[in-house]
Amino acid sequence: AQKVTQAQTEISVVEKEDVTLDCVYETRDTTYYLFWYKQPPSGELVFLIRRNSFDEQNEISGRYSWNFQKSTSSFNFTITASQVVDSAVYFCALCTNTGNQFYFGTGTSLTVIP
């Protein structure tokens, strides 16, 4: 069975603090993709990153970075020097090669306080 767990329901940080959003996944497939999506207050879902199971290199994009560790089945997302515009709900998702369905976590609501 496939499952994505985002244990942090809500997080509040003060602007300029760093924050890490946790994502733990379960799958028996050896080939899979992991994703992060952002849902700002306006409601749309914005793609942030895709990572395949064979690429464990961490990735940095501006203030965003992602730490993929197969050993712990985790794909954590860190925002450095958070800004008010980062306030959103963030979803982690898993897509496996068998079935090609996407499995979403329940989301983490991040509030950045000015």
Add this chain to the structure above:
Amino acid sequence: DADVTQTPRNRITKTGKRIMLECSQTKGHDRMYWYRQDPGLGLRLIYYSFDVKDINKGEISDGYSVSRQAQAKFSLSLESAIPNQTALYFCATSDSQGRSSGANVLTFGAGSRLTVL
């Protein structure tokens, strides 16, 4: 124009009414999906279609039906709406071709907020 367009964006209806949510896309993707979002539950898959002749039930298909009228169009119907179908509904598309940088990424519509009284 948006790549994935959902209509209506907002709808209030009464219990027992038939409702159709429509989705059209200009991305040329073969795969289309309907998700439902409820607070605290994330996004749950209702139905998905990998091409015009392929329709599959997702995690929570009871009470819903779909139609893939063309590669670009995928509609979701609630035959007899009930209050617990009040939710935010998202249509999404993805491209099955190859495993290039764009493959498997879901592109979402803006969402359709449905309220069933």
